[in-house]
Amino acid sequence: MNHFNPRMSDGGKMPLQRRKFMTLLGGGSAALALTEVAMMRGLPPVSAAEAKLDHNTVRFSDDIEPLVRLLEDTPRKRVVQAFADKIRSGTSYREVLTALLLAGVRNVQPRPAVGFKFHAVLVVNSAHLASLGSPDEDRWLPIFWALDYFKSAQSKDVNEGDWTMAAVNESAVPPPHRAKRAFEEAMQKWDVEAADAAIAGYVRSAGANQVFESMAHYGCRDFRSIGHKAIYVANGFRTLQCIGWRYAEPVLRSLTYALLNHTGEPNPSTSDLAADRAIRVTEQIVDEMDSGWNAGKVNHEAAIEHLQMLRQATPEDAVRETAKLIQSGVHPQSISDALFLSAGEMVMQQPAIVALHSATSTNALQYAYRTVASDQNRMRLLLQNAAFIPHFRQAMDSRGKVGDSHINKLTSESSPDDSISVEQIFDAVGQDRSQAATATFRYLESEGKAEELIHAARQLTFLKGNDSHDYKYSSAALEDYYAVSPELRNRYFAAATYLMPGKNDRDNSLVNRVREALA
Template structure:
């Protein structure tokens, strides 16, 4: 492994207060009192659209290396001010995003778990998605948050040994015509050293789409690190789409290292381990599903029935039952609906870390499913997503009480001329989550604008979010609202209020630090 790293050191209903709908286009922001965000307007708007290193440490291109080193070397208490100054002097949004990702992959080890401190890397795309969904003048705040969060993770990595990604062993990099095969063989054997040099050769000789197909396959094959492998595949490639493929090699070396993690276990290629069994069932079944697998009909009732199946199934049975549903003529969209609703329901039943990752993993797997071009790979991702749901349910059972709320039983109260509004919803979030979920479902079912609710949720995440999971979850859930069929998506967003920030939550400490930096 010396080529990869070096060690240098139930739902309770309460009466809802009735008010007239506000004019939400402008009223949401005013009603929720988000004037704190005005501080960001001192920076340029972001449109939608040669320090020395040790010789054996991976080095980036000269155009970005100095900015990465600035992030690495600036103390946490000064990093916000330092990057505010750089942005004022002309450093672009894309350059800052690139430095964030590259500093993370060089300085933070994705072990012993792909989670924990490695969220400094995983959260970069989530912060980017939050920025994309915001008005121009608000887009810097998630990026400042991610800069600060990197410094925290970097400090933790130093305490755990100060890992740094080493330069690739160029003498062992396979030639272009052998790179893909060498990579696949190394991944099948879980051979870390061989995979590290192989991915370097593969990235240099193949296009982004081809490499993504390979990474998506290995990101979904096993249930370890509560879904973070699949999350890293999706988030890593999505960030590369923004910053450019020329930065891919160090990112995908880090990703390869993460995908081969099986800490404390024997080699999965020569063992029969619970995390891998559903994947073996999937590999057998994708060979049996013909080319017409994507030609079925969308059936919302079938989605609800599959939701019920997934509540009781084992991971292996979930794969088999999903395959049967496809063979019966049900369109994969209805299966995706069942998977999203399952993740949302788990959030309602135990709004904590495991259920949160059921949602963010489903987001990642469904993204990969939509992007992949190979029929077999798309089926693999869909079936493995189904397998992950029971894995998460089993993990929830080990974490304490699991509620009995069911997402398909959410009901919109009968309303007259009065109705609930966005401000009431986020006021309820901090008091009673079941009330907030019911209010959200009522709001959406009575023609409330989902866009206004989503916009409010994003701004509250900027102001209240204290943890990488706040960004990861909100970015995933708010994006996935649009991936669920229209007839079912309101249930999904209503369930999300169990983990979204509330209006009355305390502001995070970064708000004041950014204000001071921009004063």
């Protein structure tokens, strides 16, 4: 039996049992229990919040379970008002963020791919980053958008079988001194049951930094789900940094389940599959690399040359050439620059879903690279990030026309009276992306303020964003602008305008609803 979810096997072979949702609007008395009158009195609008969960379902601590149940059980059309009332009665930003993440990991299955409806979980950190970068009056908007989006994903999950995370099989949880080793062995074997029990023991016996080292390792090892595994590692841990490590166990059980996804394929530990080949080259190089590999010099010309190499390389060749460049004395920052520019260039060449994920995956892998402590793990993440770039290029080829724009060919030449404003840039976005990118590059190269562009892009995401990718991409791109070397970062921002919302895009309907609810 798959103890991770006894109601649904990995391949859907076990019988499904629909989870029993509370019927909130089924009759007059049920509707009355959730009237605005009751909520305005400060009473929790979940009179059945303490009702027993299925004993096989994971349950959270008493301090957060009622708020998670409120989110789970409130209909989508009423969730904004319900949480606005809770906030007015004293519920904090951190508590809402916690409920949002935990409701997602309990209710939305990261299978058959770590994407689609599971973006309700992946987008939580993106919404949080957008909140952190916003003025006080807008800080709630991304979180309310994520609450509404969760309800949409929850509905899809119900229609696809109503998966719910099961309680951990306590009898299989290894003792503390064995937990880390048991987790590593299960991950190497792609053993879902053993890994689920082992990660519970590992989280209970180790600190966040040690567990992140392990998760970052396995999050970069294979190119499946177009980079969402690495994205989940970074975004999950970053959200836990805000809400607290004590909520880690269910989140990391969900993450472990996601990392072991290889739907429709044989066991990768006993097979030679395309998604796993680069990691074999990487591991050999990591074992042989000397300790001074990160002591080179930043070289912007080398970064551009590496960008050119990545346009044609196979995943395995990208790993080898990246290692050679580092061994030649080039600092890893120049490698990172090439990877960021490669992702940005793909956005210019095919501003669609695959190129978008080349940027968000690079954001995640670079975050992990900067965060892990182990030299071997840092090298592993850098090399695997390089391997992912050709994988994305190959995926783009199967999705239609790929343009021939080169990010290093952007020019800032203009006449003396050719002034450019932020408003003009975002007026062009959505109408002529190439013109918007050129205008952005000229604006930044002429000492225009990047902060003004960032603020405008974030505001437009709030007003125009309708999809999780709007938040995921904008949060990643706006953050990564500062991760690229100053001499090259303006090119990255210019390319990002190909997927930024424009001033003339249609407004979403949520902003006014949130502002009215919070008024």
